[in-house]
Amino acid sequence: MAMLEVKDLQVYYGLIQAIKGVSFEVNQGEVIALIGANGAGKTTILHTITGLIQPKAGSVIFEGKDITKVPGHKIVSMGMAHVPEGRRVFANLSVYQNLKMGAYIQKDKKVIGETLEMIYKHFPRLEERKNQLAGTLSGGEQQMLAMGRALMSTPKMILMDEPSMGLSPLLVKEVFSIIEYCHESGITILLVEQNAKMALGIADRAYVLETGNITMSGNAAEMLENEDVKKAYLGV
Amino acid sequence: MSFITYVISGISLGSVYAIIALGYSMVYGIAKMLNFAHGDVIMVGGFVVYSLTSSMGMPPIVAVVCSMIFCTILGVAIERIAYRPLRNAASSLAVLITAIGISYFLQNIALIIYGSSPKIFSSVITIPPLKLADGALTISGETVVTIAACIVIMVGLTLFINKTKAGQAMLAVSEDRGAASLMGINVNGTIALTFAIGSALAAVAGVLLCSAYPSLSPYTGAMPGIKAFVAAVFGGIGSIPGALIGGILLGLIEALSKAYISFQLSDAIVFAALIVVLLVRPTGILGRQIQEKV
Ligand SMILES: Nc1ncnc2c1ncn2[C@@H]1O[C@H](COP(=O)(O)OP(=O)(O)O)[C@@H](O)[C@H]1O
Ligand SMILES: [Mg+2]
Numbered sequence: 437m438a439m440l441e442v443k444d445l446q447v448y449y450g451l452i453q454a455i456k457g458v459s460f461e462v463n464q465g466e467v468i469a470l471i472g473a474n475g476a477g478k479t480t481i482l483h484t485i486t487g488l489i490q491p492k493a494g495s496v497i498f499e500g501k502d503i504t505k506v507p508g509h510k511i512v513s514m515g516m517a518h519v520p521e522g523r524r525v526f527a528n529l530s531v532y533q534n535l536k537m538g539a540y541i542q543k544d545k546k547v548i549g550e551t552l553e554m555i556y557k558h559f560p561r562l563e564e565r566k567n568q569l570a571g572t573l574s575g576g577e578q579q580m581l582a583m584g585r586a587l588m589s590t591p592k593m594i595l596m597d598e599p600s601m602g603l604s605p606l607l608v609k610e611v612f613s614i615i616e617y618c619h620e621s622g623i624t625i626l627l628v629e630q631n632a633k634m635a636l637g638i639a640d641r642a643y644v645l646e647t648g649n650i651t652m653s654g655n656a657a658e659m660l661e662n663e664d665v666k667k668a669y670l671g672v
Numbered sequence: 673m674s675f676i677t678y679v680i681s682g683i684s685l686g687s688v689y690a691i692i693a694l695g696y697s698m699v700y701g702i703a704k705m706l707n708f709a710h711g712d713v714i715m716v717g718g719f720v721v722y723s724l725t726s727s728m729g730m731p732p733i734v735a736v737v738c739s740m741i742f743c744t745i746l747g748v749a750i751e752r753i754a755y756r757p758l759r760n761a762a763s764s765l766a767v768l769i770t771a772i773g774i775s776y777f778l779q780n781i782a783l784i785i786y787g788s789s790p791k792i793f794s795s796v797i798t799i800p801p802l803k804l805a806d807g808a809l810t811i812s813g814e815t816v817v818t819i820a821a822c823i824v825i826m827v828g829l830t831l832f833i834n835k836t837k838a839g840q841a842m843l844a845v846s847e848d849r850g851a852a853s854l855m856g857i858n859v860n861g862t863i864a865l866t867f868a869i870g871s872a873l874a875a876v877a878g879v880l881l882c883s884a885y886p887s888l889s890p891y892t893g894a895m896p897g898i899k900a901f902v903a904a905v906f907g908g909i910g911s912i913p914g915a916l917i918g919g920i921l922l923g924l925i926e927a928l929s930k931a932y933i934s935f936q937l938s939d940a941i942v943f944a945a946l947i948v949v950l951l952v953r954p955t956g957i958l959g960r961q962i963q964e965k966v
Contacts, residue, residue: 513856524850526848528847541855585855
């Protein structure tokens with residue numbers, strides 16, 4: 437059984453249909469890449485999964501449970517975290533407060549402390565800047581913070597929306613090494629990227645989204661070699 | 673001594689403005705809307721106490737608690753019925769117009785029940801006046817209670833926001849609703865709680881206001897409501913210490929201009945001062961200078 441199953445999802449903004457019947461699945465422990473051009477509907481899909489928007493039709497099933505109608509704020513406590521597009525850290529709160537916010541659903545103080553320690557170990561820069569306002573961090577640091585904040589909920593699965601957007605190549609590498617680390621520690625990952633090369637490099641399988649439809653899917657390594665994908669998304 | 677008397681009465685009036693301004697400011701900061709019906713909740717709070725004490729003979733303190741409960745429920749109901757359905761409306765004007773509508777609705781209901789002639793509100797505050805400087809300076813019990821209530825509310829609310837989970841949820845929702853929801857925060861619940869707190873405070877402000885100026889009519893809340901809104905903008909809307917500073921400053925300016933310049937012009941002077949402050953600091957005295965995300 438798949439960990440996350442999206443079935444025939446249709447999402448509208450007013451009268452405009454952004455997602456036109458999308459189905460895919462993510463198995464436990466996998467890294468799945470969802471790639472597609474700007475405006476294809478990647479963010480819309482992630483927002484629908486974590487309940488920020490409601491679909492018109494279709495369903496989202498997480499660990500066998502239909503979460504399509506579950507209110508958005510209840511989803512993180514089921515074990516699914518979401519690193520949103522554009523980081524969306526709480527700009528006027530400190531780095532530490534942002535991380536604490538990530539553990540909002542966690543009641544056990546001991547677990548919070550341990551997770552925080554683990555995050556500071558992997559993101560030493562966040563510890564150095566723990567009392568700084570998040571809004572004053574650089575883009576790369578904000579991305580680290582957004583990922584650290586998601587990890588604070590000790591999720592089973594993380595959705596990541598273009599974590600490399602707007603970052604220098606060096607920082608992109610750093611972000612991907614963190615994704616690698618999440619993967620190694622057993623977290624299932626759904627990675628949305630425009631940086632198709634990096635995403636396909638790290639993923640097990642991938643789906644290609646074009647204007648609200650999935651047009652291709654398969655093994656990520658094979659897709660890297662696919663002529664159509666190369667032409668459209670790898671710029672070769 | 674008269675100068676000190678004016679200052680004390682300014683601080684006392686300002687404390688009431690500050691308590692009302694808090695409600696405006698919290699709702700603006702967290703729900704991102706101007707709740708123009710907030711002033712009328714003050715009036716409702718006053719009438720509940722009036723009815724319970726003068727017609728039903730309830731002890732004042734019990735009446736005040738009942739009034740707070742009533743206004744809390746009223747505030748949450750208004751939010752649920754009138755504002756929440758419009759939260760995702762394309763235009764934020766829709767909810768503003770609704771708030772003005774609710775304001776008139778509350779005034780009209782009060783008109784139907786109590787009529788338009790002002791009622792004499794007997795003060796619920798029974799502590800004796802404070803005599804200072806060998807009796808040269810007398811501070812009324814109402815003033816003492818008002819200033820004390822303002823301090824307690826400010827400290828309590830600051831602790832609540834910084835130390836409790838619900839308070840932290842308010843901070844998160846005020847910055848980014850979507851991100852707050854992803855953290856597991858119930859955004860609708862947090863906004864409802866904000867309305868509950870703001871409305872309970874409005875009830876307190878209503879009682880303090882009517883105790884100091886013992887006349888109550890369906891329009892009693894309107895002017896203090898607008899002035900408290902000015903106070904909130906003065907101090908920096910969305911900020912708790914800003915509401916306090918804005919409220920006290922407004923009360924002082926009003927009291928001193930009534931005493932030394934002109935009784936009739938005092939409101940105009942208050943608004944002129946607001947304009948000057950906003951020209952110098954467009955976000956208010958303690959308002960955030962960081963550009964807000966649209
Ligand atoms: N809030 C919105 N209101 C109306 N249309 C939207 C909104 N958000 C996204 N869209 C539209 O939906 C489509 C998919 O957008 P999005 O999911 O953001 O794409 P992607 O993340 O792949 O770049 C686009 O055509 C976009 O213009
Ligand atoms: Mg996107």
